[in-house]
Amino acid sequence: MTVTEQAAPARTHASTLTATDVVVEFPVGRGQKVHAVSGVSLEVPPGTTLGILGESGCGKSTIGRALIQLPPPDSGSVRLGDLELTELGSRDLRRARARMQIIMQDPVSALNPRRKVKDLVWEGRSIWGHDGETPKDVLVDDMLRSVGLDPDAVRDKHPHELSGGQCQRVCIARALMMDPEVLICDEPVSSLDVSVQAQILNLLETSARSFGLSMVFIAHDVSVVKNISDQVMVMYLGKACEVVPSDEMHRTSVHPYTRLLLASIPGEPQDHPHAQQVSVELPSPLDPPSGCRFRTRCPIATDRCAAEEPRMREIAPGHTVACHHVAVGADE
């Protein structure tokens, strides 16, 4: 069963999600702090999907959570349309968060084990109130069908009676029930069986299209991110390195770290001069390298890379990169 047009509310109010110079740091004692996200900017126009890619610990979840202000960033701006989320009081922030739903990696622990599926799916609407004429039970059943679940089989079950894939479908139903504008998916399939992963990815893709959603899709698997996204942002140690249209990623990406990620896909040709394998040790986020944070692993680093931080600049329409040694027009 797939998402139906009937289940999709007509969206007339989608907004662009914009983050500018977002910084998130975690104090860890003795005056030290983890530089988890250090000045990341991004833009997700209505109805598009931005993929966020990078190794474990590079700050993907932190930026995803900062977008919904969990926690709010230490500095920087996050806007949903004209609304500056970082300046909202708690009540307005809760209301704004309802417009941005998050799907987590572990669907079982994301669901309250004591509640039945029908109540889990309705939870957000029960908090915010339901002023439509259609009864709750009808809306819940419609939504369960929309995410490929049989309402008769699951509505009265608890999460532990469902498979991981079914639980993730319930999480998606819960999120969609709030009629969000943006869905933030943080590794939504990495805890699922391989056989179920493609089904859930397909569901997210069709849901986004049918419900007119924008998505931020976080994962460390290059092919998963590339397939579902319009644009891909590659992060390294709390910084954005490159933003590139996903369908051109293999051909046009130029940042040495992006090339390294692409070269690490099994079966991919290692045909780019920047794709040589280098030391795989990730520097400490407590004390990131000066200048370009990738320099300790970069095969083409120079003295300038240690002295000066590369800024993001556009090298072609929709393609930005932070590297001193990439020329404008490099991907043409």
Ligand SMILES: Nc1ncnc2c1ncn2[C@@H]1O[C@H](COP(=O)(O)OP(=O)(O)OP(=O)(O)O)[C@@H](O)[C@H]1O
């Ligand atoms: N609450 C916290 N307190 C201290 N450090 C944290 C906290 N949350 C995250 N970090 C650190 O911030 C950095 C970024 O973490 P984050 O979870 O965003 O990375 P990630 O890219 O999502 O990694 P993964 O792919 O493993 O999920 C890591 O060094 C992590 O250890």
Ligand code: SF4
């Ligand atoms: S700025 Fe220097 S170290 Fe950083 S990616 Fe470019 S060449 Fe490598």
Ligand SMILES: [Mg+2]
């Ligand atoms: Mg994460």
